[in-house]
Amino acid sequence: MKIDYKVIWIDDKFEEEESPFTDIKDYLVDYLKTEHYFQVDIKTFENVENFKKAVLKDNFDLIITDYHLNDGKLGSEVIDFIRRENNIATEIFFYSAKQDLGVDTKLINNNRVTFYTLTGNSYRDLRSEIKNLIDLTLRKFNHIVAMRGMIMHETSNLDEKTLDIVGKYFERKTDQDIIDALFGEIISFHKRKLGEAENFKKNSRLDKIIGDPVSFSAFQRANTLSNIIDKEGLVNFIADYKKEILLVRNQFAHAILDEEKQVFRTKKGEEFNEDLCKKIRKDINIHIDNINDLSSQLKANA
Numbered sequence: 001m002k003i004d005y006k007v008i009w010i011d012d013k014f015e016e017e018e019s020p021f022t023d024i025k026d027y028l029v030d031y032l033k034t035e036h037y038f039q040v041d042i043k044t045f046e047n048v049e050n051f052k053k054a055v056l057k058d059n060f061d062l063i064i065t066d067y068h069l070n071d072g073k074l075g076s077e078v079i080d081f082i083r084r085e086n087n088i089a090t091e092i093f094f095y096s097a098k099q100d101l102g103v104d105t106k107l108i109n110n111n112r113v114t115f116y117t118l119t120g121n122s123y124r125d126l127r128s129e130i131k132n133l134i135d136l137t138l139r140k141f142n143h144i145v146a147m148r149g150m151i152m153h154e155t156s157n158l159d160e161k162t163l164d165i166v167g168k169y170f171e172r173k174t175d176q177d178i179i180d181a182l183f184g185e186i187i188s189f190h191k192r193k194l195g196e197a198e199n200f201k202k203n204s205r206l207d208k209i210i211g212d213p214v215s216f217s218a219f220q221r222a223n224t225l226s227n228i229i230d231k232e233g234l235v236n237f238i239a240d241y242k243k244e245i246l247l248v249r250n251q252f253a254h255a256i257l258d259e260e261k262q263v264f265r266t267k268k269g270e271e272f273n274e275d276l277c278k279k280i281r282k283d284i285n286i287h288i289d290n291i292n293d294l295s296s297q298l299k300a301n302a
Helices: 020-034 048-057 075-085 105-110 123-141 144-172 176-202 218-232 238-253 274-301
Strands: 004-010 039-045 062-066 092-096 113-117 256-258 263-265
Touching (some): 020 039, 176 218, 218 238, 238 274
Parallel strands (some): 092 113
């Protein structure tokens, strides 16, 4: 699971001035960003062939299509292309302003396709119906397995970026205070680990050793970044980064299933509910920006 939400939408009215569909698109982007903290990408197309090419190039979370399209094409043909020709299982929202279209009800009812008939100029209702379907798709995003995958993926990316920043900083500058602090922390860490290992060996506690990381850990990288930030006179966000990214990753990795209530909890009893999932996405987005901004600032200061 990623932290972005992707929609592809085909309707030949997007090219019209003051199109109501553009307003709906802007509303959905704002809703997904401000309420659910996703990075949102809504691709719109007026041409069926361009749409077909795009839908095969990426993975989308929702497909939206009108029934009557340009060049005499029908939305049902789009659905055939997606489902029957290419076996794409993405949720589809299918709408029309015309009644009694004779749409293939078997196709509509059995293939995760939501069909909506516009009455008059009920674009506000159309917007609400699309939003409701988005909310339905979001439920799977908040499942513990999906959230675990997203957190591991995004925090691993941040780990790589922090290591890259530290490495490039020392390529440009030699700051003995930061170097001494880095080695001091690593030496202290390994001395402590050595003492623990000797104690575990004496007490036959192999379980305490297996899987324990002993390299330049994410927390050590974060501490080194903190020293670099302070040295460069920049705003230091590392305390929040460790609390909101690194600790959360560890909590998710070791979440416990409450079988009675069918929810996951941290060892301290905190429940992974929808609100917490939203907060985690929000924090990850904040720190992606923080790390990217830090990289740019350090390059500018080089």
